[in-house]
Amino acid sequence: MIQSRLLACCLLAGSTRLLCPTLTAQTAPAGAPSLAGETVQLQPFSVTAEKSTGYKVTTASTATRTNTPLLEIPQSVDIVTKEFWDDVGAVSFDQSFRYVANVYVRNRHAGSGDGVNLRGFETNGSISVDGVRMGNNKRDLVGYDRLEVVKGPPSAVQGRAGGTGLLNFILKKPELGLNATSVKYAFSTDDSDAIMNRVEFDSNYAFAGGKKLAARVAGSWQDGEDYIQFQNVKNFAAYPSIKWQISPKTDLILVSELLKFNTPSREEGHGFAVYPGRLRRLVPIFNNPADPITALDLPYNFNIAGPGSEDKSDIANLTLFFTHEFFDWLYFRQVGNLRYYSNNTFTYTGEDNTKTTVNSQYTGNIGWRRGSTGQGDLIAKYAVRNWFDGMSMVGYSYDDGASESSNYTGVPDAPFATLNMAAIKAAGFSESFYSGRRTSNLARTSYTESDSYSIGLFGQQDLQFFDKRLILTGGLRSDHEVTETRNRITGVRASGANTTLNSYRYGVTYKIRPQLAVYAVKSVQNDATRTIQRYNGLLAGDPRLSEFFTVSPLTELKELGMKGEAFQGRLSFAFNYWEMIRTGSVVNILANGTSQGSPVTFGTQTEIQGAKSKGWEFSAFGSITDRLSLIANYTDMTTSQAFTGQQNSLGWTTASNPGSIPLRFAPEWNANIFAKYSFRNERNLGWELKAGISAVGPLLTQLTGYGLTQIPDTQRSYDAGVAYRWKNYNFDLMVTNLDNAPFYITRDQPPRTIRFSASTQF
Numbered sequence: 063m064i065q066s067r068l069l070a071c072c073l074l075a076g077s078t079r080l081l082c083p084t085l086t087a088q089t090a091p092a093g094a095p096s097l098a099g100e101t102v103q104l105q106p107f108s109v110t111a112e113k114s115t116g117y118k119v120t121t122a123s124t125a126t127r128t129n130t131p132l133l134e135i136p137q138s139v140d141i142v143t144k145e146f147w148d149d150v151g152a153v154s155f156d157q158s159f160r161y162v163a164n165v166y167v168r169n170r171h172a173g174s175g176d177g178v179n180l181r182g183f184e185t186n187g188s189i190s191v192d193g194v195r196m197g198n199n200k201r202d203l204v205g206y207d208r209l210e211v212v213k214g215p216p217s218a219v220q221g222r223a224g225g226t227g228l229l230n231f232i233l234k235k236p237e238l239g240l241n242a243t244s245v246k247y248a249f250s251t252d253d254s255d256a257i258m259n260r261v262e263f264d265s266n267y268a269f270a271g272g273k274k275l276a277a278r279v280a281g282s283w284q285d286g287e288d289y290i291q292f293q294n295v296k297n298f299a300a301y302p303s304i305k306w307q308i309s310p311k312t313d314l315i316l317v318s319e320l321l322k323f324n325t326p327s328r329e330e331g332h333g334f335a336v337y338p339g340r341l342r343r344l345v346p347i348f349n350n351p352a353d354p355i356t357a358l359d360l361p362y363n364f365n366i367a368g369p370g371s372e373d374k375s376d377i378a379n380l381t382l383f384f385t386h387e388f389f390d391w392l393y394f395r396q397v398g399n400l401r402y403y404s405n406n407t408f409t410y411t412g413e414d415n416t417k418t419t420v421n422s423q424y425t426g427n428i429g430w431r432r433g434s435t436g437q438g439d440l441i442a443k444y445a446v447r448n449w450f451d452g453m454s455m456v457g458y459s460y461d462d463g464a465s466e467s468s469n470y471t472g473v474p475d476a477p478f479a480t481l482n483m484a485a486i487k488a489a490g491f492s493e494s495f496y497s498g499r500r501t502s503n504l505a506r507t508s509y510t511e512s513d514s515y516s517i518g519l520f521g522q523q524d525l526q527f528f529d530k531r532l533i534l535t536g537g538l539r540s541d542h543e544v545t546e547t548r549n550r551i552t553g554v555r556a557s558g559a560n561t562t563l564n565s566y567r568y569g570v571t572y573k574i575r576p577q578l579a580v581y582a583v584k585s586v587q588n589d590a591t592r593t594i595q596r597y598n599g600l601l602a603g604d605p606r607l608s609e610f611f612t613v614s615p616l617t618e619l620k621e622l623g624m625k626g627e628a629f630q631g632r633l634s635f636a637f638n639y640w641e642m643i644r645t646g647s648v649v650n651i652l653a654n655g656t657s658q659g660s661p662v663t664f665g666t667q668t669e670i671q672g673a674k675s676k677g678w679e680f681s682a683f684g685s686i687t688d689r690l691s692l693i694a695n696y697t698d699m700t701t702s703q704a705f706t707g708q709q710n711s712l713g714w715t716t717a718s719n720p721g722s723i724p725l726r727f728a729p730e731w732n733a734n735i736f737a738k739y740s741f742r743n744e745r746n747l748g749w750e751l752k753a754g755i756s757a758v759g760p761l762l763t764q765l766t767g768y769g770l771t772q773i774p775d776t777q778r779s780y781d782a783g784v785a786y787r788w789k790n791y792n793f794d795l796m797v798t799n800l801d802n803a804p805f806y807i808t809r810d811q812p813p814r815t816i817r818f819s820a821s822t823q824f
Contacts, residue, residue: 106441106453107385107395116685116738117146117693118634120627124210124230126522126535127193127219127439127455133625134533136569136581138213138638140165140681146693147203149738149752150781151248151796151817153260153282155201156809158209158231161734161754163681163695165211166727168808179808180213181642182675182701182728183226190230191319192381193220194399194435195461199377200323204262204282205301207232214619214642215565215587219522219537226617226642233317233381236276236305240266246821250286253802253813254363258286258295262821277304289362289812292369292493293326311387319379327373327409336415336765337483338362341804344773345765354418358483361491362804362813366420366481367410368496374406391444397437404430410474410499415767418483424501426470433463448529455522462515466550472504509550516543536568563588578626585619618643633684633692641676673703673725693754694735701725726770727808729758736781746787752796753782758807779805794819 106128121129122139132139140162147153150160156167159178168177168184178185189198209231212220216228243265250258262282269275281300288295303317339359342348348356379401386394408426437459445451473479478499489495520539526532546558569583623638677699685691702722724730736754757778762770783796795818799805802814 106393106443107383107439116632116691117143118632118684119143119208120634122210123193123232124190124220124228125212125216127457128441128453132634133573133577133579133627134530134571136533136535136571136583137567137585137619137621138623138636138640138679140211140213141683142209142211144203144207146736149783149785149796150736150754151250151794151798151819153203153284158201158203159211161693161695161736161756162211163679163734164213164697164699164732166807168727177808178227178229179727180211180227181640181677182699182725183642183644183673184727185226188226188228190220190228191379192233192317192383192397193230194381194397194437196379196399196401196433196435199403200321200325200375201231202282202284202297202299202321204264204280204299205234205319207234214583214621214640215567215585215617219520219539219567226644233319234264234278234280234301234303235315235317236278236303237266237268238274238276238305238307239268239272240276241268241272242266242823244821244823246819248817248819250815250817252289252815254289254291254361256287256289256363258284260284260286274307275305277302279303288326289815290326291363291365291491292367293365293371294324295326296324298322313383313385315383317381317383319377321375321377323373323375323377325373325375327371327407337364337366338804341806341810344775344777344804344806345763345771346774347768347771348415355415355483358418358487360483360487362802364491366412366483366486367422368481368499369493370496370499371409372407376402376404378402391442393441393443395439397435399433399435401434402430402432408470412481413766415765420481422474422478422481424472424474424504426504427467428470429465429467431463431465433461435459435461449527451526451530453522453524457520459518459520460516462513464511464513466511467508468506469508470504471507472501474499474501510547510556511550512545512547514543514545516541518542531573533571533573534569535571536566538564538566540564577628577631578624580622580624582622583619587617616645618645629684629686632688633682633686635680635682637678637680639676639678641674644673673701675699675701675725675728689740691738691740692736696731696733698731699728700730701728723770724762726762726764729761729807731759733757742787747789748787750785750787751783752785753780755780756805758805761807763806773806777803777805777807779803779811790822790824792821794821
């Protein structure tokens with residue numbers, strides 16, 4: 063059925079021009095929608111052509127695959143710009159989400175997965191770059207123009223992704239007619255005495271008079287210490303690109319991402335992030351003098367595992383964008399991507415939230431993956447005088463990939479098979495305490511290879527009436543995916559899937575005024591049934607070896623809201639109410655057991671009838687005046703999920719007493735505000751002041767050995783900074799986490815950090 067609908071969309075796109083002699087092409091120049099409300103055509107694929115002003119961007123591509131005004135997208139889309147990243151000092155994956163409403167990062171170094179919590183739901187496999195799903199890997203923001211966050215199922219146009227949202231990073235691309243270079247040096251230090259040095263550059267060069275050919279390269283070098291003890295960072299990133307305007311109607315862009323990263327492999331939050339006294343006192347079960355670890359009052363940066371944990375990653379992506387305008391009403395885009403990722407990760411662990419002496423392990427993973435993607439889009443635009451116009455889009459995507467992975471595990475030789483926090487504290491938290499540690503018997507516990515391919519077909523139809531006053535939009539997509547995993551040691555097929563998924567979305571937007579609209583949308587995504595082992599590479603006898611998740615989620619979003627622009631179009635705002643439901647899952651519930659003499663939390667299977675989040679959200683971004691830029695948002699949210707299983711502190715008891723509990727890492731409310739005020743003169747010289755605050759309400763967290771545990775108090779974090787521009791030089795001082803407070807949702811944040819940067823352009 064879906065193929066016939068797609069064919070109908072394609073025939074509609076081509077035949078409308080022939081069957082309606084009164085149609086007129088829209089040939090107005092590209093740009094933002096006019097304040098007077100007249101029809102203005104946006105080039106459908108020029109995502110980065112629009113520059114942000116005071117954090118304001120008026121268009122997005124992620125929710126629709128085309129460059130569409132935010133006012134006309136019937137769904138929540140948050141945009142974070144490079145200008146804002148520079149103001150807050152964001153350089154990495156986790157920092158890219160700072161001050162975004164109701165979004166939290168679970169994996170700070172983004173190694174094994176994106177792990178982002180959107181509106182209470184954890185989503186994985188939901189990262190794309192310029193609309194291409196590339197898999198999860200570490201990132202450096204020096205190569206990106208902005209981030210677009212779609213909240214809710216986007217699969218009707220974007221394909222397979224986490225059902226609760228999509229994170230789309232937009233790469234920097236060359237600009238014709240521009241010769242410019244910028245260089246920045248940044249130095250940072252924190253209350254744990256960690257030091258970081260970073261150099262960035264971004265150079266654009268136009269060839270042959272600047273009208274047809276341009277090249278650009280952005281890159282960075284970073285070397286220093288993470289705030290967690292014994293963890294170091296040494297990264298290099300380069301993003302070379304070239305743009306060739308073959309003709310006025312044909313463009314070719316080639317962008318590459320080359321990364322060589324050496325980062326911490328051990329992510330705080332797996333036990334030792336809840337050892338420091340200040341952080342443990344957020345949790346009622348730890349906030350008492352009888353708790354032995356709290357009594358030690360360990361420092362904020364404590365790391366019981368010691369040195370020797372690192373993650374070495376090499377990443378190479380190459381993406382080609384080819385766009386062609388057949389006529390002034392018919393557009394085509396072809397995207398091709400090749401990618402390769404390798405990792406060498408080894409970690410010492412020693413986690414137990416219940417006692418001061420723990421057993422240690424040494425685990426590792428060596429692997430690689432490669433993939434390729436092809437995507438094509440055909441778009442037709444048409445109009446009947448000034449009362450009706452529309453857009454039909456059809457397209458395809460093809461993706462294939464392969465990977466290989468080996469896992470290793472062992473117990474460090476005595477006396478390092480066990481670690482004592484009190485002894486480590488008495489030794490002054492010194493690296494010499496771990497001198498001579500080795501693991502004589504490091505066994506390979508698994509060796510697997512995987513292959514996959516998928517084919518997607520989609521169509522999207524937009525109908526606009528009465529000079530874009532009323533807009534109806536709908537999308538339909540079918541994805542067929544085949545995967546297979548084999549055990550390289552035995553040669554036996556371990557798992558596989560052959561699945562066809564259908565997703566759809568429909569919505570309506572009504573413009574009360576040219577700068578004020580109301581909207582409603584329903585979006586549904588059906589994901590494949592998958593059985594996933596949560597842990598691997600563990601020692602024999604560990605109960606977590608049998609912990610699997612089996613999920614067949616259907617995600618449904620219902621949302622209605624209002625969008626608009628204020629202060630003469632300088633500020634965009636949105637207000638919405640949503641309900642998001644996931645059904646049809648068999649998932650893991652928590653139980654406690656013992657592995658190598660230490661308590662661990664592991665899982666057993668149960669059927670979850672449903673999980674839900676609902677609430678309302680207000681957001682605003684842009685400029686109130688020419689001098690005052692602003693990002694502000696507030697979310698009030700209620701979440702629930704069926705619960706069956708043991709629990710201690712909150713009173714949920716046995717399998718025979720199921721109930722409903724909130725989702726983990728889902729605060730009841732959260733608020734963010736960041737503002738920048740400029741005192742600069744007409745030559746853009748002088749001072750800027752900036753400051754921000756983030757706050758979250760009560761939430762459930764998950765702790766090893768305890769399961770789900772409540773954090774009942776409000777948490778807050780403050781940032782402030784100042785910048786001064788003199789001639790072609792810009793000096794910036796930013797202090798994050800001013801009061802040095804713990805801020806624990808999915809991961810704790812670093813302590814108070816001072817960052818100074820100096821940059822110039824020429």
